[in-house]
Amino acid sequence: MAPTLTLYGLIAVGVYLVSLILHRIFGRSILDNIDGPPSNSILTGNLPALFDPDGWDFQQDLEENYGEVVKIRGLFSKPQLYVFDPVALQSIVQQSDAYEEDPIFMKVYGLLWGPGIQSCIGADHHRYRKFITPAFAPGKIREMIPLFYEVAEKVRDGLISPFVSGGPSKVDMDPAYASSLIVAQLDLNNIFGRTSLEVIGRTSIGYSFDSMIPGQDTRNEYAETLKELLPTVFKFKLFFPFLPRACEIGSAAFRRFVVDVIPSKTLHRARDMVDLMEPGYHIEDDSKDIMTLLLKANLTAEEGMFLTDEELVGQTGLLISAAMDTTSSALDRIFHILSLHRDVQDKLRAEIVEAPEHMDYEQLGSLPYLDGFVREVLRLYPPVTPVMNREAWRTVENTTLPLGTPLVGVDGQLITSIPVPKNTTIYIAIQAANRNRRIWGDDALEFKPDRWQNGKAGAQTERLCGIYGNMMTFLGGGRSCLGFKFALLEIKVIMSVLLRSFTFSPADDSIKWKMSGMIAVPSVEGKVELPLMVENLKH
Ligand code: HEM
Incomplete structure (x- = not known):
């Protein structure tokens, strides 16, 4: 009896799918x-x-x-x-x-991070957005600039270290200039991934993911997993449309069982990653970070506007994910372009060295060539790849x-x-x-x-x-990027610190840009990386 029922069920599903396809092909739209x-x-x-x-x-x-x-x-x-x-x-x-x-992407984000600004629509989204927006006001971002410099200078010191000590990277001495000039080939994608995570970790939850100690690749497991998470999950993108329904079948334990028995290494890798993200991270400091601002705002929020603990945690994971890959992709593209346009690089450096070593909010916005350069890169090469989903609903x-x-x-x-x-x-x-x-x-x-x-x-x-x-690049309207000023200042601080100390030129490897998940990433022979020759100007 049972097998017959299953067979009829399968036939019914098959007939439905075939009629759906025939309708789509021959029906009028x-x-x-x-x-x-x-x-x-x-x-x-x-x-x-x-x-x-x-x-x-x-x-x-x-x-x-x-x-x-x-x-x-x-x-x-x-x-x-x-x-x-x-x-x-x-x-x-x-x-x-x-x-x-698109509700499908909402579902994916919700499954990955829990409830938060990027996993909901309508009144809930409005509530999150109203709550979070003040944390990105110019006055708040202004206070974060010293921290951007602190991280940028650690990155600079990290880049100097292989020059002075051999370090972990491939070091390529130019014999003609060995005593005065030192050139190294470095994977800047690795460095900017670490940098953007460190900046958002410190500013959002006061947590340092990476000591950025010169010469040490000390990325922790959370950071590694975060970087791989979206590309891994996006391998299942053609199944996304079925997610909302699939999430309603049976209990959570049953769905977990189904995921466990499906013989797919990638699916199991995605499962393990989500498990790892679950416990989150440990907050060390509670001073001026975005989480502290949200917690304080929660205390005084009017009825119906405050966030639950689960929402606050989900929110922070979403913020870190929204900020990390995008900014790191922008930095990768910027330094790749700088390496290809030496004249532009020199002109930028000349403008930067004339400016104060530590600039404030207004000064960072007032260097005309730096500003035009960043705009042009973000226009021509938006980090979020050309497609964003929305649905007439x-x-x-x-x-x-x-x-x-x-x-x-x-x-x-x-x-x-x-x-x-x-x-x-x-x-x-x-x-x-x-x-x-x-x-x-x-x-x-x-x-x-x-x-x-x-x-x-x-x-x-x-x-x-x-x-x-x-x-x-940062969209417009009610779902536009909340962190765009944050990202621009971070990018400008990192550029101004690094261009004072180094020149950047192409390495031998040919770099191809790929779409990974929704983000553009540099790659060499299928591996995400950005190898560039970096020359120390302050030897
Ligand atoms: C160059 C870097 C960045 C780019 C290109 C970028 C781009 C975008 C885009 C296109 C969206 C709209 C996404 C959608 O509709 O689904 C978005 C949303 C968002 N971004 Fe960014 N972003 C960047 C950096 C950041 C940073 C640094 C932060 C936080 C510190 C941030 C926080 C957010 C948030 C919270 C949203 C969701 C807004 C909402 O749904 O109302 N972004 N971003």
């Missing part, structure tokens, strides 16, 4: 008239190409060969939209009642996406707005928006720090709704 690339597979659509670690060419094809809203195919060929039209973007990020963060059955530039439909007619059915996945194409020729000019794809004057790039007439520099 209101989005049929939007142009886009052919689907690569009935089952997975264009998703493998979109999420491929080397998917830059596919993204470029979307950016250059269709309109500013492109139709792609998702699971079971469901139509999805890849959007970089500025008016459409504004409508998406600002109409929080019509569009919300339940409050309205269907919604309408307004367009700044009309599209030519598949039927050859002009389209001035797009009716979007409920539950349509929309990708905010951050990089495509940042490189849109209509906004940035014909040289949009060129790296030109000089295009920036007083925080503005040329005579732009078209606005993007991003919170920083008319670009989408």
Whole structure:
């Protein structure tokens, strides 16, 4: 009896899936008239190409060969939209009642960290955001600058150590200059991963993950795991859509049993990582860190606004994760570009050495070339890779996406707005928006720090709704990055300290940028690393 029932059950599921696929392929969709690339597979659509670690060419094809809203195919060929039209973007990020963060990603974040700002929508998100925003006010970030310098100077000392003592890195003496100049090949990805974790650890929970002792690679297990966590979890991205339902099947113990018996090393690695993150970290100091600010704010929060202990802990894990990989990716890209453009590097160094050794909030913002350089890198190479998920969701059955530039439909007619059915996945194409020729000019794809004057790039007439520099790097609207000023100051402090002491040039290895999870990372022969030649100027 039981096997027959199981068989009928399986047949029913099979029939449902086949009818779903047939409906998707042969049924009509209101989005049929939007142009886009052919689907690569009935089952997975264009998703493998979109999420491929080397998917830059596919993204470029979307950016250059269709309109500013492109139709792609998702699971079971469901139509999805890849959007970089500025008016459409504004409508998406600002109409929080019509569009919300994809519930699937919310679920993933919630499973990894517990309740927190990136794992919820609606009123809960509003409550978290209102609660956390004051911790990132300019006055609070100003107080963190000495700590940024403290960490940056430890990094500098750490970089000097292999030069003086041999250290753990490959040391390559230039015989002609051996007595005066010393050059070493160092993996800056490792160094910036440690740096950004140390900065966010110290500022968010007053905890030092890494003593940054010169010459010692002392990253702890939590730090190592954190770095690997999202890339590992993202290996299962095609299964994400099933997560919300899967999490409702049986008890937690049963779901754990299922994970244990599935014969997948990667899944077991992800399970072990989440276990390790569970106990969290130990708070050593309670002075000015963000956690202390949140705890204090909790004491005086009005009814319904305070956070539970579980929420506070979840929040901190999310903050560390939001800050670490993004800032480390930005630093990697910055130093890779510096190594490739020696003239730019020299010009920056000249500006920096003229400035005070320890700059305050205003001074860090007032070096024009440094400011233009950072803006240009973050425009052309946003660390969060071009796709961010949002979904037209339940409050309205269907919604309408307004367009700044009309599209030519598949039927050859002009389209001035797009009716979007409920539950349509929309990708905010951050990089495509940042490189849109209509906004940035014909040289949009060129790296030109000089295009920036007083925080503005040329005579732009078209606005993007991003919170920083008319670009989408930190998003805009009610889910924009809360830590963007923090990140910019951290980056500028680290650049100013390191450029005073070192020059950076390419090593022999060829560096390729990959998409890892949602973050761009440098890699050499498949391994995440950024080998650069570093020359000590203060020998
Ligand atoms: C260059 C570095 C960074 C980049 C490019 C970046 C980018 C972003 C982006 C694109 C989002 C929107 C994500 C979404 O909608 O799911 C975001 C959200 C967020 N970021 Fe950042 N970020 C950076 C650094 C930081 C730092 C240093 C912190 C904290 C110290 C931080 C805290 C947050 C938080 C809390 C959110 C969630 C906001 C919300 O959901 O309301 N970020 N970030």
